[in-house]
Amino acid sequence: MRRVRLGVSFAFVVASLVLANLVQAASPSLSIILPRGLQRGAETTLTFSGARLADTEEVLFYSKGFTVTKIEPNGANQLKVTIKVDPKTRCGEHVAQVRTKSGLSDYRSFYVGPYPDHAEVEPNTQFEAPQAIPMNVTVSGVVQNEDVDYYVVEAKKGQRVSAEVEGMRLGTYLFDPYVAILDSKRFELSSSDDAPLAFQDAIASVIAPEDGKYYVEVRESAYAGNGNCRYRLHVGHFPRPTAVYPAGGKKGEEVEVAFLGAPGGEFKQKFKLPTEDEMDFGLEPQIGQDSAPSQQVFRLFDHGNAMEKEPNNGFAEATPAELPLAFNGIIQEAGDVDMFKFTAKKGQVFDIECYARRVRSALDPVMNLYYANGRGITGNDDSRGPDSFFRVTIPADGEYVLRVTDHLGRGGKDYVYRIELTPPERKTVLGIPRVSRYSQYRQWLVVPRGNKFATLISASRRNFGGELVLNPQGMPAGLTIHAEPMASNLSVMPVVIEAAADAPLAGALVDFTARHVDENQKIPSGYENLADYIRGGPGQSIYWRRKVDRLAVAVVEEVPYSLEIVQPKVPLVRNGSMQLKIVAHKKEGWDEQINVQL
Numbered sequence: 001m002r003r004v005r006l007g008v009s010f011a012f013v014v015a016s017l018v019l020a021n022l023v024q025a026a027s028p029s030l031s032i033i034l035p036r037g038l039q040r041g042a043e044t045t046l047t048f049s050g051a052r053l054a055d056t057e058e059v060l061f062y063s064k065g066f067t068v069t070k071i072e073p074n075g076a077n078q079l080k081v082t083i084k085v086d087p088k089t090r091c092g093e094h095v096a097q098v099r100t101k102s103g104l105s106d107y108r109s110f111y112v113g114p115y116p117d118h119a120e121v122e123p124n125t126q127f128e129a130p131q132a133i134p135m136n137v138t139v140s141g142v143v144q145n146e147d148v149d150y151y152v153v154e155a156k157k158g159q160r161v162s163a164e165v166e167g168m169r170l171g172t173y174l175f176d177p178y179v180a181i182l183d184s185k186r187f188e189l190s191s192s193d194d195a196p197l198a199f200q201d202a203i204a205s206v207i208a209p210e211d212g213k214y215y216v217e218v219r220e221s222a223y224a225g226n227g228n229c230r231y232r233l234h235v236g237h238f239p240r241p242t243a244v245y246p247a248g249g250k251k252g253e254e255v256e257v258a259f260l261g262a263p264g265g266e267f268k269q270k271f272k273l274p275t276e277d278e279m280d281f282g283l284e285p286q287i288g289q290d291s292a293p294s295q296q297v298f299r300l301f302d303h304g305n306a307m308e309k310e311p312n313n314g315f316a317e318a319t320p321a322e323l324p325l326a327f328n329g330i331i332q333e334a335g336d337v338d339m340f341k342f343t344a345k346k347g348q349v350f351d352i353e354c355y356a357r358r359v360r361s362a363l364d365p366v367m368n369l370y371y372a373n374g375r376g377i378t379g380n381d382d383s384r385g386p387d388s389f390f391r392v393t394i395p396a397d398g399e400y401v402l403r404v405t406d407h408l409g410r411g412g413k414d415y416v417y418r419i420e421l422t423p424p425e426r427k428t429v430l431g432i433p434r435v436s437r438y439s440q441y442r443q444w445l446v447v448p449r450g451n452k453f454a455t456l457i458s459a460s461r462r463n464f465g466g467e468l469v470l471n472p473q474g475m476p477a478g479l480t481i482h483a484e485p486m487a488s489n490l491s492v493m494p495v496v497i498e499a500a501a502d503a504p505l506a507g508a509l510v511d512f513t514a515r516h517v518d519e520n521q522k523i524p525s526g527y528e529n530l531a532d533y534i535r536g537g538p539g540q541s542i543y544w545r546r547k548v549d550r551l552a553v554a555v556v557e558e559v560p561y562s563l564e565i566v567q568p569k570v571p572l573v574r575n576g577s578m579q580l581k582i583v584a585h586k587k588e589g590w591d592e593q594i595n596v597q598l
Contacts, residue, residue: 026559027103027446028052033096035140036170037111037232041087043069044117046110048079048098055101060509062096062107062548063280065089085112091284092294093169097552099507104552106440107531109171111232113138114291124149127186130215135161136236136290143175143218143225151216153235155208160263162205162240163216164293166232169201171533171544173228178221179204184213190263193221196362197242198294200543205240207263234293239267239285241296243414246307246328247359248299251275259285259296260330261414273300279549297359299418301326306340313337315374318401327402327419331363333411340402340419341372348394351424354404356417357386363415364407372399381407391424424463428514428525431458432551433492443529444552447479448559450501457483458492459514467517470495471525474510476555478503485517499555507554527551560590 030050038044048059054073065086072080079098089112098105120141124131130150133139141149155161167177179202180191189209192202208214216235219225242261249255252275258266262285271283282295306321308329318339321327329338344350356363367388368379377400383389386407394400404417433456435442447453459468468486475481478500486493513525526549534543566581584594 026052028056028098028100028105030096030098030105030108032172033108033110035117035232036172036230037113037117037138037140037166038083038085039116039138040065040085040089040091040112040114042116043082043084045070045080045082047074048081048096049077050098050105051077052102053077053079053098053100053105056098057101057505058099058507059083060097060099060507060552061094062509062550063090063094065112066094066096090280090282090295091291092280092282093171093546095546095548097509099552099554101505101557103446103556104444104507104554107546107548107552109533109546111166111170113232113234113293114238115234115236115293120149124151126150127182127215127217133235136238137234138293139233139235141218141231141233142227143177143220143229143231144227145225146223147225148217148219148223151218151233151235152213153216155212155214155237157208157210159208160205160237160239160287160290161208161214162203162234162236162238162292164198164203164234164240165201165218166198166234166294167201167229168199168534168544170230170232171546172230173226174534174536174543175225175229175231176200176221177202177229177231178217178219179233180217181206182215182217183209184215186215189214195242196357197296197360203240203242205263236290238290238292239264239287240292241266241285241414243361243416244283244285244296244298244359245330245416246305246326247297247355247361247416247418248301248305248326248328248420249273250304251277251300251302253304257283257298260416299326299355299359299420301420308338308340312339315339315370315372315401323421326421329404329417330413331404331406331411331415331417332413335409336411337403337405339404341399342402342421343399344394344397346394346396349391349424350394350421351391352389352402352419352421353384354388354417354419356415358384359416359418361414361416362410362412363417364410365404365417366407367419368403370401370403372401374401426464426523427462428468428523429460429462430512430514430525430527431460431529432456433458438532438535440529440531443531444554445497446554446556447497447499447503448556449478449499449503449505450558451562452496452498454494454496456492457486457495459486460491464516464521464523466521468514469517470512471515472510472512472551474508476504476506476508476553478555479553486514497553501558503555505555505557507552509550510553512551512553558587560587560592561585561594563594563596 067084070082097107130152165177189206190204241259285292303324306325312319318341354365356365369377380388380390480498482496512527564583
């Protein structure tokens with residue numbers, strides 16, 4: 001990739017923005033991937049549905065472990081994509097995006113699980129006539145209005161019977177699933193509507209009290225439903241803990257954790273942690289050959305752990321901990337309070353961050369910081385959604401006590417939390433300002449051969465100032481970026497990307513980053529794009545969304561015209577207006593109407 005520094009003229013940017021509307025009109029769209037998941041270690045054919053997909057060139061994946069072995073267009077708006085999944089691919093949500101000769105689609109999610117897929121077979125709406133399935137399978141089904149789906153499995157006394165539903169997490173519809181495990185007499189042994197571990201989805205697990213048949217019931221929590229209420233039901237002997245303790249560890253080290261909340265009691269497992277941060281990192285609970293179908297969220301940290309030691313409910317009993325260790329504990333019962341004591345120096349600045357709901361604990365934490373004598377300094381409840389955060393400047397050398405408890409005074413064996421005390425992090429996060437609240441419109445870069453594409457790039461500077469220089473890694477060949485450094489008082493700037501006439505048709509997921517203009521300042525940088533998959537209810541609440549950490553960029557086929565805005569001889573004054581002359585350069589033999597939209 002060639003990169004130049006030059007002034008980006010008003011006409012240059014506007015002409016490129018106008019061109020982008022033609023590119024958008026020709027771009028593909030991706031609405032859903034079916035079935036909604038596939039088994040790791042296997043080869044599966046999925047159907048990608050949307051619009052303008054016939055000239056698909058490739059499928060881009062935002063995570064490792066996927067190999068496309070065949071792409072077969074099925075009409076203009078559908079693809080059959082055969083995908084081989086590596087056996088080591090993590091369970092859970094993954095993201096794919098389609099590149100065609102003319103553009104890039106929206107990105108959409110799909111799921112990976114450890115078990116083979118079975119389809120729901122109707123009728124299975126009666127307890128007396130359920131669908132028989134083997135253990136350790138994933139059932140793809142649909143809940144219609146007032147529909148109840150029943151499945152039956154065989155289990156021996158003492159065996160674990162677990163069920164986990166992916167419904168809302170599939171990101172396709174406002175579907176709130178309910179799951180229950182019943183015995184042959186229709187007594188409910190375990191049930192769930194909204195599990196903290198699974199957001200609005202449901203999990204249930206029991207130890208079979210006797211040999212026999214066990215029934216799994218799936219429905220919408222209020223007996224609603226329609227053809228869009230798809231689910232993936234995992235049923236098997238797998239362990240389904242509700243928490244992991246501790247919920248984080250030091251990068252690169254081996255850590256032993258306890259999985260909590262599973263029938264039969266806690267169990268321990270060892271893991272070797274990666275040396276670098278990984279998006280969506282988690283730990284997979286496993287007993288023998290039986291693996292849970294979804295991971296437990298696990299924090300990767302630069303330092304080790306300090307574990308609470310009970311009793312630590314009072315100032316005199318506070319668990320001593322040395323910084324920069326992370327504090328870990330469990331609010332074990334109603335009314336429980338945990339306290340940690342640490343030493344700090346005057347002038348030190350700490351971001352004190354509690355991870356509870358974000359590691360899928362049921363805890364709604366409240367944190368308070370005190371002098372060792374009990375005099376209060378500061379505190380917080382919900383700065384990070386239900387989780388707590390505050391920044392503090394240490395007022396004097398000495399000992400301090402950090403207190404944590406549940407907002408409503410609740411507690412339980414899986415009310416896990418983790419508190420990380422770190423200096424304020426310097427970081428740059430880039431993005432593209434959202435054009436449409438509910439779609440991914442223009443959240444990518446598509447550049448026709450021999451032409452230009454313009455966008456706005458935003459930059460969030462965290463705890464530093466100064467000019468920024470774009471520094472993307474892995475751009476497709478033949479592209480040139482035209483951009484000035486972003487001034488220190490700006491957070492958004494125009495950027496123009498130009499493709500050479502002979503640029504290869506290609507695409508990439510780009511680490512679109514920036515660096516400080518002073519190359520001696522090494523400031524981490526990243527890119528974020530956030531798509532809201534499910535909104536609903538009062539205020540259009542967000543029920544499921546998906547973040548990606550790279551920017552999709554593609555070089556596409558030549559378009560039959562380019563636009564030129566004749567640059568005015570005088571500047572445009574503030575609040576003024578001006579007639580602009582636009583010249584369309586049409587390719588010979590093409591004489592269609594051009595609609596200009598600013």
